[in-house]
Amino acid sequence: MRERVERVPVVVQGRRGRRGRAARLVWGGAEVAVTCGLVLLLLVVHQLWWTNRQAREGAERQVQALEREWGSPSDSAPADADADADADADADADADAGAESGADPAAETPSRASGSGSQKSARRPHTVTAPTPDWDQAYAVLRIPRIGIRVPVAEGVSKSAVLNKGYVGHYPRTAQPGEGGNFALAGHRNTHGEPFRRIDRLGDGDELFVETKSAVYTYVVDATLGQTSARDGGVIRPVPRSDVxxxxxxxxxxxxxxxxxxxxxxxxxYRLIVWGKLRSMRPR
Structure with a gap:
């Protein structure tokens, strides 16, 4: 009688083990990818939403603080400035009459090319002198009704101390509001309050109001440059003109x-540029 021999099945572990390790690697890689995606999403939300909200709230508080300090809200500026426009037109007529009579209109008012259309807008910037602003400190308010902007203006263009707060920064060594020359400003177009997000929509005739402790200045847009080099320093010179x-x-x-x-x-x-000229000035 033959003996019955039991066969023991042999299990090959190598291939199945390799598949298990590969699956774990794929799973681990997927977890890392999902984690990185969530982190990137949070960064995008932080940059595009949170920094805007935080900066806008801070900028609005600063505007309100300036208005309390000055004792009058800037919301009244457009109406008053528009009311001054009729007076400016009369002053223009007086200046033209003076020129015909032999008087020297340049003694009191800049030339037409300078962008000031009245004796009032030429004289008063010289009679109302504001103190030199402290570095990185807000000292004016810029209002652009066309695009719904009301934002503080601070001295300097530091990102951390000015622009990232949602403020507009004044380029050092350029003119102050109402002064002869070029009152040059910079602002973020995206993130951190993005006050200049929509300045590409500005065009000829749009009004810009700059309010300081001593006066409200009305500028009128009359030229734009859609794109130029970031190193085009000519755009902020006293007589602004692109070098590029x-x-x-x-x-x-x-x-x-x-x-x-x-x-x-x-x-x-690149840089987007909007230019305007002083039309009128109303002392506070």
């Missing part, structure tokens, strides 16, 4: 305002 884009800018002294921001959106490769 021929024919863009001015050729004679005047009373100018310049707004600068990054373009295209969400990049800092």
């Amino acid at each position: 884009k021929a024919g863009h800018g001015y050729s004679s002294p005047g009373y100018y305002i310049t707004l600068t921001t990054c373009t295209p959106e969400y990049t800092s490769k």
